[in-house]
Amino acid sequence: MNFTELLQTFGFPVACVACLGFYIAKVQAEQRADSKEREEKLLTQLGEMSATNKMLLETNAILARDINTKLDQIVQNIKQ
Template sequence: MDFSTIIQNVGFPIACCMALGYYLNNKDKADREERKEDKIADREREDRLLQANTELLVTNKQLAESVEIIAKDMKEDINRTEAKVDKILEKVGV
């Protein structure tokens, strides 16, 4: 059925309302499909971000452990150096 036949049968205002309803229905379907695709893309992005965050947490934990080991070694080196300085001061007599 073409638009002119609908106008002849039900009148111009009703035909325009029907055309508008048809347009809005199709637009709504297209919008729903687009939102569905956006939602899927957002979930995929979130999954990638969660995976990256998990990897960063593991890396940060490893770095923190390394820094602790290095700090402990440095503290031991400082203590040994202080002990040697104390021995030198005793020998010098200061």
């Protein structure tokens, strides 16, 4: 077996493995970047949702107090 045959039989698989390794590394880097971007967007949305939920909680507490006051007035009117 001479050097050219060895290079032809051995070089092609090595080149394929190197190219596939490069491709896998590139795809993985892109996926990490996409995941990071998606995670940042989700964190922003979660912050906005938390603020909205806090406002809704305060509004519901006010409405519940108003309903209780009106119910107390109705009960007082019924007792009279």
